[in-house]
Amino acid sequence: MTYCVGMMLNRGILFMSDTRTNSGVDNISIFRKMFHFDVEGDRSITLMTAGNLATTQAVISILQERGKSPEERAPDIERLTSMFQVAQLVGQTLREVISTHDDNGQKASAAFGATILLGGQIKDGEPRLFLIYPEGNFIEASTDTPFFQIGETKYGRPILIRAYDPDMSFEEAMKLLLVSFDSTIKANLSVALPLDYHIYRSDTLSRGLIGRVEADDPYFQEISSGWGVALRDAFSALPAFTFSTDPDPEPTA
Amino acid sequence: MTYCVGMMLNRGILFMSDTRTNSGVDNISIFRKMFHFDVEGDRSITLMTAGNLATTQAVISILQERGKSPEERAPDIERLTSMFQVAQLVGQTLREVISTHDDNGQKASAAFGATILLGGQIKDGEPRLFLIYPEGNFIEASTDTPFFQIGETKYGRPILIRAYDPDMSFEEAMKLLLVSFDSTIKANLSVALPLDYHIYRSDTLSRGLIGRVEADDPYFQEISSGWGVALRDAFSALPAFTFSTDPDPEPTA
Numbered sequence A, B: 001m002t003y004c005v006g007m008m009l010n011r012g013i014l015f016m017s018d019t020r021t022n023s024g025v026d027n028i029s030i031f032r033k034m035f036h037f038d039v040e041g042d043r044s045i046t047l048m049t050a051g052n053l054a055t056t057q058a059v060i061s062i063l064q065e066r067g068k069s070p071e072e073r074a075p076d077i078e079r080l081t082s083m084f085q086v087a088q089l090v091g092q093t094l095r096e097v098i099s100t101h102d103d104n105g106q107k108a109s110a111a112f113g114a115t116i117l118l119g120g121q122i123k124d125g126e127p128r129l130f131l132i133y134p135e136g137n138f139i140e141a142s143t144d145t146p147f148f149q150i151g152e153t154k155y156g157r158p159i160l161i162r163a164y165d166p167d168m169s170f171e172e173a174m175k176l177l178l179v180s181f182d183s184t185i186k187a188n189l190s191v192a193l194p195l196d197y198h199i200y201r202s203d204t205l206s207r208g209l210i211g212r213v214e215a216d217d218p219y220f221q222e223i224s225s226g227w228g229v230a231l232r233d234a235f236s237a238l239p240a241f242t243f244s245t246d247p248d249p250e251p252t253a
Helices: A053-063 A083-102 A157-163 A170-187 A218-237 B053-063 B083-102 B157-163 B170-187 B218-237
Strands: A003-009 A012-017 A020-022 A028-030 A034-039 A043-051 A114-122 A128-132 A138-140 A147-151 A195-201 A209-213 B003-009 B012-017 B020-022 B028-030 B034-039 B043-051 B114-122 B128-132 B138-140 B147-151 B195-201 B209-213
Touching (some): A012 A043, A012 A114, A012 A170, A034 A195, A083 A128, A114 A195, A157 B218, A170 A218, A170 B157, A218 B218, B003 B043, B012 B170, B114 B147, B128 B147, B170 B195
Antiparallel strands (some): B003 B147, B043 B114, B128 B138
């Protein structure tokens, strides 16, 4: 499993992904799930992947044109003129990789499927965020649905729904995503630190601040323990429930 | 889908279930998912069901011996001498109902599976809580895992993990479950009010307070809106994230 979130803010896009991959619970590894395609002054594009690792690595390699020698590479993803075209390219590549393996005759116990979050900005366009399905089609974030999650989305969703605000600062958005990731990590063994992030500021058209939150990060540990206390305090602050009849009478013979 | 929780407390067991059933999103109904078998002074047993409605209704009807005329009924569930035996009976009945339909030649688009929460107390025994699988086997709650959820379990789990305390009063436990149900209802259309509950107080050996929280219940609405505010306050109270480098520089040419 995996957990990745892409979040549109008024000042840009925040991307965050975990790094755990597993094939069964006894075979876990750390793999990067966030990938960048940047042309300084022209575009900044970020991809995050969930699903079959062989599939997602193949998609990224094809997009990077690893089949060519380094000096011959001129990836389309760095030349297309709109984010919509990039989403079409990524969707088509994803669908082709999946169908190649599905058609290969060999039956696998695990599915080859994968899902991709794609976000960024190309010169003369707006910042945009897409969720790309294994079938190659995709949907785009809007003001009504300003963030996408892929992978293990459920545990970390309630706090996103309640606390998201498009006006929030990057610092607040980082805090929000760390809380959401913490809830997920606490509940699902297949999501784990370290976490990668990329903060893209609108109209910079270049890679923003990228970083990694390690397992021993003191701020993450503060959030993780502090959120438990804060939740319990919030819960205590809610009005008390009262029964119209006594639920706890002494037993009668 | 469905959401049911059975929660062991030091003073008894709290049961809560939603009432929405759906077959597609365009065919929704209200059905009770909580069932009681009581013999005053001898036992109080509560079942909650998730899964295929035809399966769960058949299981309950068989347990109630609806195949017999009312005066001939003497259900085993009201005569067995331990909760473990009751769990075996319920598990066996569930497995038989599912296998009957699976074997009937007709292929259904929906699975016949179901899961059951069983809790209560029989004279000379302790209060006990079981989670029964479609295969008929089951697990029992313990001090390490004092509550079970069935159905749509993920959205409402983080708050249960953080705020549960075996010493809590029934009022506090009701508040906790209503928050957990509210988070689930907000995120999944197939879980909805009204909610049924049963509060069993240890060693009473008779049915405790049962009730239904309706959609227009003022306390539930207070919890639902109050929890959003409380969560945002809790989130604000967490220490702020700071970047080691400025994430939000002015764009450079």
